[in-house]
Each structure stands twice: as C-alpha cells, then as structure tokens.
Amino acid sequence: MSASQKTINLFVETDLSVHGLRLDQAIANLFPEYSRSKLKTWILxxxxxxNDQVCTVPRQKLDGFERIKIEATAEVQVEHTAEDIALDIVYEDEHIMVINKPAxxxxxxxAGNAQGTVLNALLAYIPGIExxxxxxxxxxxxxxxxxxMVIAKTLxxxxxxxxxxxxxxxxREYEAIVTGNLVAGGLVDKPIGRHATKRTLMAVRELGKPATTHYRVMKKFRAHTHLRLKLETGRTHQIRVHMAYIKHPIVGDPTYGGRPRLPKNASDAMVQQLRGLKRQALHAAQLSLFHPATEEWLTWQAPLPEDMQQLLIALxxxxxxxGLDD
Known part of the structure; x- marks a missing residue:
C-alpha cells in the first residue's frame, strides 16, 4: 500500500431527515462511499x-438543518496510471459495478502489463476508487x-x-469446452498450489490449498464436451488445473492444455476453429451475490463470446x- 495521501473535502447542508440521528449515523447515510469505521475515525x-464547530463525539444527536463539513486525509491505496479504456458494464450503482471482461x-x-488493464480503466472511470x-x-x-466480474466502488x-x-x-458459474468425452457431471476436490518446478504455474499439490470444482455436461460432441462449472473456491487457474488433472483440458489452453487434439476426419471448418482459438475456451457466464447495501440477492448472466459460439457450431x-462415436 502507498503511504501517499489524498485530501478529502466534503460539505453538506442537512434537512429534517437527520433529526434525532447520531452524527456518525447521519454522515454514514450522507456519504455512503466511505466506510462507517473510516467516518467514525475522522470524527474522533x-x-x-x-455548524463550523469541531465535533469529536460520534453519538452527538442532530436536530436537522446543520452544516456538516469534513476535512480529512486518506491513504491512496492504488498508484497506477488512469487510462480511458472502454468497459462493458452490465450493472452499476453507487456501491458496485459488474463488467463483462473480454479476452x-x-x-x-x-510484470509485462503495467498498463492497459481493468484496474487502469477503473481509475479513470470511478472517481476516488484509488x-x-x-x-x-x-x-x-x-x-x-x-x-x-464484480467491482466494489467503496471500502x-x-x-x-x-x-x-x-x-x-x-x-460464480462458468462455461467451458474441454477435450474428450465426459459422460456425466461430477466434481474435482483436489488441493492446488504452485507447480514444483515451474513457479509461474499452478498444479494439484498434496500440500496446496483446498479447491473444489463442480461440473455438469451441457452437450456432448464427437471428441469434446461443453461443460457448466461452479466454483466453491477461487484458487488461481483453478478450473484450468482441475480439468487438466482429470485429463479433459480446456480447449485452446496454451498453458495446461497441450497441443490441440484433432479428431479423425475433422472438417476444414472444425480444424480452422480449433487452431484459430488463441485462448482457453472458458467464460464466466453467471455471477450471483448479495448486494452489499440492500442485501438483495442479484444474478447476472453474460452470453458466450463469439469465438466460443463459433467453435460450438463447428463441433x-x-x-x-x-456421430458421437467415430
């Protein structure tokens, strides 16, 4: 975390809606972008x-029509360059934002990606997100x-x-296209940790962190399977590692999938789609959560991207x- 500071200047003229509220309650309602604990610290x-008088008592009652001013400093948590990068926003309010990230x-x-990231885009799009x-x-x-992906707009x-x-x-639910025929759904419950020799990769390791991936078959093809997967845990590369572990790696995965496997007598269209896919065929299709302010259970869905749709058509x-059995 950076130790650099940012000045916070806030001012509001209240109305009767704050009558009878404690000062800490009132400013939490008036400035929801800041956490209650942070606001209480600023009071103390x-x-x-x-009304132009310093108040250090969080429980002081308000009558209404007060002038409240906050002059404070906050530590900047993120120091990167803000960049005007377009985001595909699925949902947004004053508390959270849900985006559909492209490949x-x-x-x-x-390392190697100091700019041009989702974080750089957020710094430009959301004032104060740093x-x-x-x-x-x-x-x-x-x-x-x-x-x-969900983004929190406040602490x-x-x-x-x-x-x-x-x-x-x-x-969090995903869709993936994997190599080979899976007859039925199941789960992979294997711990994941750093690869023993390739430190940038992950692998199933006995002393790794617990990891559980559920999967079910959406559609079977001659030499591939379309899966729906649900995470219980969120380890790095979890789905990719687990699918490779059960010998059904994700199509196009350059790290865990090995060389593309072409079935016998594959059509030119199918070969083109398999070889043309330059990434793992993995998509975060559904996200559900309790809204942090309203506690409402919300669900969003994102359709499969064009490259995965075209691959499914070819398969x-x-x-x-x-036929299913060549």
Missing amino acids: DGCVQV DLVVHPG LVPRAGIVHRLDKDTTGL EAQTHLVEQLQSRTMS DDDTAIH
Missing part, C-alpha cells in the same frame, strides 16, 4: 465540523478468460463482497456428420 480525529484484457497490472484496495477489484479472471462494499467470497455465499456440425 477532529476532522468533522458541525486479452489483464485485470491487474503486473482509495479502495486494488481499486475495488474483488476477484480476478485470467487474461484470456472472458465474462463477469464498505469491498469488505462485504470479500466476506461473501470467503464464506462462499457468492456464486455440432462435425458430430452431426460423424
């Missing part, structure tokens, strides 16, 4: 004025995995969403010609 530190877009800056750890990014998708929302992730009440045509 003498950063809050009521070839990195979520967080890192005060939220990781610019509000709650969970990540791999660079070439498409689909839904309070981020705390709530992280708790949902940790308690496994947030639901379907191939199966229609050759």
Whole structure:
C-alpha cells in the first residue's frame, strides 16, 4: 500500500431527515462511499465540523438543518496510471459495478502489463476508487478468460463482497469446452498450489490449498464436451488445473492444455476453429451475490463470446456428420 495521501473535502447542508440521528449515523447515510469505521475515525480525529464547530463525539444527536463539513486525509491505496479504456458494464450503482471482461484484457497490472488493464480503466472511470484496495477489484479472471466480474466502488462494499467470497455465499458459474468425452457431471476436490518446478504455474499439490470444482455436461460432441462449472473456491487457474488433472483440458489452453487434439476426419471448418482459438475456451457466464447495501440477492448472466459460439457450431456440425462415436 502507498503511504501517499489524498485530501478529502466534503460539505453538506442537512434537512429534517437527520433529526434525532447520531452524527456518525447521519454522515454514514450522507456519504455512503466511505466506510462507517473510516467516518467514525475522522470524527474522533477532529476532522468533522458541525455548524463550523469541531465535533469529536460520534453519538452527538442532530436536530436537522446543520452544516456538516469534513476535512480529512486518506491513504491512496492504488498508484497506477488512469487510462480511458472502454468497459462493458452490465450493472452499476453507487456501491458496485459488474463488467463483462473480454479476452486479452489483464485485470491487474503486473510484470509485462503495467498498463492497459481493468484496474487502469477503473481509475479513470470511478472517481476516488484509488482509495479502495486494488481499486475495488474483488476477484480476478485470467487474461484470456472472458465474462463477469464484480467491482466494489467503496471500502464498505469491498469488505462485504470479500466476506461473501470467503464464506462462499457468492456464486460464480462458468462455461467451458474441454477435450474428450465426459459422460456425466461430477466434481474435482483436489488441493492446488504452485507447480514444483515451474513457479509461474499452478498444479494439484498434496500440500496446496483446498479447491473444489463442480461440473455438469451441457452437450456432448464427437471428441469434446461443453461443460457448466461452479466454483466453491477461487484458487488461481483453478478450473484450468482441475480439468487438466482429470485429463479433459480446456480447449485452446496454451498453458495446461497441450497441443490441440484433432479428431479423425475433422472438417476444414472444425480444424480452422480449433487452431484459430488463441485462448482457453472458458467464460464466466453467471455471477450471483448479495448486494452489499440492500442485501438483495442479484444474478447476472453474460452470453458466450463469439469465438466460443463459433467453435460450438463447428463441433455440432462435425458430430452431426460423424456421430458421437467415430
């Protein structure tokens, strides 16, 4: 975290809606973009004025029609360059934003990707998001995995969403196209940790962190299977590692999938689609969570991207010609 500071200047003239409320309750309602604990700290530190008088008592009752001013500093949590990068926004309010991430877009800056990321886009799009750890990014998708991500726009929302992730009440479902024939659904319950020799990769490791992936068959093809998957945990590369572990790697996965496997007598269209796919055929199709402010259970869905749709059409045509058993 950076130790640099940002000045916060807030002012509001209240009305009768705050009558009878404590000062800490009132400003939490008036400035929901800041957490209650942060606002209470500012009161105690003498950063809050009521009618031009410093007030350090969070429980002081208000009558209404007070002038409330806050002059404080906050630590900047993220220091990266803001960039005007278009985001596909599925949902947005003052607390959260849900985006549909395209392929070839990195979520967080890192080695070799200092710019052009989701985080850089968020810094430009949401004023003040640099005060939220990781610019509000709650969970990540791999660079070439498409689909839904939720962003917290405030510290309070981020705390709530992280708790949902940790308690496994947030639901994330994916679609994938894998190599080989899976007859029925199942689950992979194997721990995941760093690869023993290739430190940038993950692998099933006895001493790794617990990881559970549920999957069910959506459609079977001659030499491939379309799956729906649900995560219980969120380990790095979890679906990709688990599918490779059960010998059904995700089509197009350059890291865990090996060389493309072409079935016998594959049509030119099918070969073109399989070889033309330059990423893993994995898509975060559905996201469900409790809204951090209203506690309402919300669900969003994102359709399969064009490259996966075209691959499914080619696989379907191939199966229609050759049948399920070649």
